[in-house]
Amino acid sequence: MPKKTLLHRGDTVRVIAGRDKGKSGKILAVENGRVTVDRVAIIKRHTRANPSKNVRGGILERESSIDISNVMIICSGCSKPTRIGRKVLADGTRARICRRCGTNLDQ
Secondary structure: OOOOOOOOOOOEEEEOOOOOOOOEEEEEEEEOOEEEEOOOOEEEEEEOOEHHHOEOOEEEEEEOEEEHHHEEEEOOOOOOEEOEEEEEOOOOOEEEEEOOOOOEOOO
């Protein structure tokens, strides 16, 4: 069963733990409690050439996934890493808010 999360694809996050601590980027994918962040956790993948699929061989660099607990969303209002809160708006919809300054993170 997949974990519930308040982080979504396209959010800007900062890595708070691990070898890439301090780096930030946009979330490319969220799956099973792990996130893939643009230009963070780069790994080298050795691939064999495959002429039938038109794939060249060599060493490719790509992003690896990291655990969702190792990233924090960056608030657009205060520009700092923050926890995410929930708030019910006047029209009945739920919105994610910054715990530091109260800015709506869904805009």
